[in-house]
Amino acid sequence: MGDSRDPAGGPWVLGVDSGGSGVRVALAPAGPAGAAGGSPGPASAATPLAAASLAADDRPAVTGPRGIDAASLMERVHPLVERLTAAAGADRIAAACVGAAGMATLGDDLRDRLPDALAAAFGVRRLALAGDAVTAYAGALGLRPGVVVAAGTGMIALGASADGDGHEGAGAWRRADGWGHLLGDAGGGAWIGRAGLDAAMRAHDGRAGGSMALMAAARERFGPLDAMPAQLYPRPDRAAVLASFAPEVGRAAGDDPVAAGILRQAAAHILESAAAVRPGAGPVDVALAGGLFRMGEPLLGPLRAQAERLLPGAVLVPAAGGPLDGALLIARALRHGRLPLPADPRLLTLTDRPGP
Amino acid sequence: MGDSRDPAGGPWVLGVDSGGSGVRVALAPAGPAGAAGGSPGPASAATPLAAASLAADDRPAVTGPRGIDAASLMERVHPLVERLTAAAGADRIAAACVGAAGMATLGDDLRDRLPDALAAAFGVRRLALAGDAVTAYAGALGLRPGVVVAAGTGMIALGASADGDGHEGAGAWRRADGWGHLLGDAGGGAWIGRAGLDAAMRAHDGRAGGSMALMAAARERFGPLDAMPAQLYPRPDRAAVLASFAPEVGRAAGDDPVAAGILRQAAAHILESAAAVRPGAGPVDVALAGGLFRMGEPLLGPLRAQAERLLPGAVLVPAAGGPLDGALLIARALRHGRLPLPADPRLLTLTDRPGP
Known part of the structure; x- marks a missing residue:
C-alpha cells in the first residue's frame, strides 16, 4: 500500500x-x-x-x-x-x-x-x-496483550487483554496499585526506602527488626537520625526523599538479611500487582519499566525467584x-x-x- | 513532717x-x-x-x-x-x-x-x-521504674530505670519509636489505619492481601476509593486521616482475618518498642496510655497474647x-x-x- x-x-x-x-x-x-x-x-x-x-x-x-x-x-x-x-x-x-x-x-x-x-x-x-x-x-x-509494571518512586501495574472479536479497540485495560506512598505503591521506590528507614530507626532504638547496615547508610545520607523527622516531614517531596534511600537498600542487600528481606517483600508486592492485571491465566509477558529496576540484581533476583509462585506462566522482560x-x-x-x-x-x- | x-x-x-x-x-x-x-x-x-x-x-x-x-x-x-x-x-x-x-x-x-x-x-x-x-x-x-507506651495517632515507648545509687535523678530514660507516620510510630493509630487502607485498596484492585470488609468500610467512610489519593494527599493532617480509619480495623477484626492480622502485627510492634526500653530483664509494669487503647479487646487481646513471647516478665496495666x-x-x-x-x-x- x-x-x-x-x-x-x-x-x-x-x-x-x-x-x-x-x-x-x-x-x-x-x-x-x-x-x-x-x-x-x-x-x-x-x-x-x-x-x-x-x-x-x-x-x-x-x-x-x-x-x-x-x-x-x-x-x-x-x-x-x-x-x-x-x-x-x-x-x-x-x-x-x-x-x-x-x-x-x-x-x-x-x-x-x-x-x-x-x-x-x-x-x-x-x-x-x-x-x-x-x-x-x-x-x-509494544501493542500486544500483556502486563507492564512501572516502578520509580511509585508503582503501578497495567494489563491489556485482546479478548473480544479482534476489532480495533477491543479488550480492556486493568490497573492495580499506583495509589501513592500512603495508600499503596507497594514495592516501589518510596515503599522500599521507607521500609529501609524503618529498619534504620529500629536499629537506632534497639527495637526488633533493625538493621545496623541501614542505620549506618541512613546516617551517612541524612545525618543524625534523631533529626530525621524534622528533616523529612516539612518537605513537599516526602515520597521522593523516601525513594532516594531505595538504592541504599539495594546496596546493603548482599550482606544484610533485613535489607534482603525488604527487597524480597517488594518483589512479591510487584508480582502481586502484576498478577491482579494479567489478561487470563495463560502465558504472559510482564515488562519491567521504570527507574527502580536499574537497581539490578538485588531486586531482579527476588522477582525471578518468586515469579513462578506468584505469577505462574509469566516471562519477565525488560522494558523495550x-x-x-x-x-x-x-x-x-x-x-x-x-x-x-x-x-x-x-x-x-x-x-x-x-x-x- | x-x-x-x-x-x-x-x-x-x-x-x-x-x-x-x-x-x-x-x-x-x-x-x-x-x-x-x-x-x-x-x-x-x-x-x-x-x-x-x-x-x-x-x-x-x-x-x-x-x-x-x-x-x-x-x-x-x-x-x-x-x-x-x-x-x-x-x-x-x-x-x-x-x-x-x-x-x-x-x-x-x-x-x-x-x-x-x-x-x-x-x-x-x-x-x-x-x-x-x-x-x-x-x-x-507513677514515679517508679517501668515502661509506658503512649499510642494515639503516633506511638512512642518510654522506659525509666532506677539503677544507680538511689539519689534524686539517678537512673535513665530510654525512648523507642515516636518517629512519625513515615519513619515509624509502628503499631500506632496512623500505622493501623494505613495498613487497613492498604488492605482496602488491595481488595479494590484484586491484589493479594486485600480485605473486602475493610474495602466496604473505607468506601463507607471516604467514598469511592479511586478518589482516595486526591482526597488524602493534599491534606496537612494526613496522619490523622489515616488514624481515623484505625477504629474500623478494630471493628472488622472479629470477622476479618486481614484486619485481625493488622492488629496482631500492631500489637507486636508496640511490644517490641516496650521491650527496647525496659529497665533490665526482670519483672516490669508496662502501662498502656493514650486513646488508641480505647479500641479495647481487638488490640488488647493480641497485646496480651504476644506479651509473654515479646516482653517476658511484663505485666500490662492500664494508664492510671x-x-x-x-x-x-x-x-x-x-x-x-x-x-x-x-x-x-x-x-x-x-x-x-x-x-x-
Missing part, C-alpha cells in the same frame, strides 16, 4: 509525552505498515525513537479548573513540532499520539479541544489521547523503550489503520477525522 | 500541660509526703486530679526561633493560675512541674527563663521542666491517669524533696531555688 493510497494521508507521525517535568515530542516517518507493532516480541517497540527527531520543553502544561489545559499544552507543543517538521522537511502529520500524566482524571479539556487544535495546526487526522501509563505500556511491551517510544508506536499503528490496544474512555481515546 | 518544717515552704503544688491544643493547669494541695509517688502500684497516680482545681486556655504557647517561647507560655499560664489560687485561697506555690510537647528539642527558652518567671510570679522554688512523654509516663505509671496527673505527681514529689525519676538535660530538668 503506497502513501498515495494511505487514507491517513501522510508519511509522518508525531508522539507527545506530557508530564510533571515538561513536554517531549518526537517526529518520525510512519514507516511501513509492518513496523506498527502487534508483533509478538518487544523488539518492535525498541526502535521508534532511533528513527525519530526529538524536541523538549521543560515547562509542564498548566493544570487549571478543567484539568490539564489544552491551550497550554498546544503552546508548548506547537513550536517544538514546527521546528521538527521544518528540519525534517515534513509537510503533514498523518497521525499523532499524545500521552499525558493525569489524562485519566484531568484529561477532559484535552479530549474536548486537542483533536481540533492538532488538525488545524498540523493536519493531524487520526489522534490517540492516552494516559502516560498507556504510552509507558506500549513503549515497554519509554513512554515517548510508546506514543510513536501508537501513532504509527493509527496511521496504518489499526491499533490493537483496548480503547477506554479515560485511558485511551481515538479520534478519526475525515480527509479534506 | 509538718508544713512548718517543709523546706519547700508551702502547701500547694502546680501542674502544667502545654501542647498543640492549648495549655492546661492544675492546682492541688501538696498533700502528705506519702502521696508523692514511689509506691509500687499505679494507684498512687490515679488520684491527683481528683483533688485539684483545673483551668485551661485553648491557645497553644507560641513557638519562635528559640523554640517554645517562655513569655508566651507565661502569658497563658499566669491568669489561669491567678484564678485558681484566688479561688482556692492558696497563698504560695511550693513546687511546680511544667510538661510541654517539644520540651526535648524546643525547650531551651523554657529552661532559660521559666524558673525566674514562675518564682517571680508565684514564689515557685522547686520546678521540674518535663517533656510531655515524661508527664505522660508519670501520669500513667494523663499528663496533667503526671505533672501534679512530679510537683508533689518535688515539694516533698524527692523525685525518684531520672533527671535528663532534655526530658526532665530540675531547679531548686534557695528560700527567701
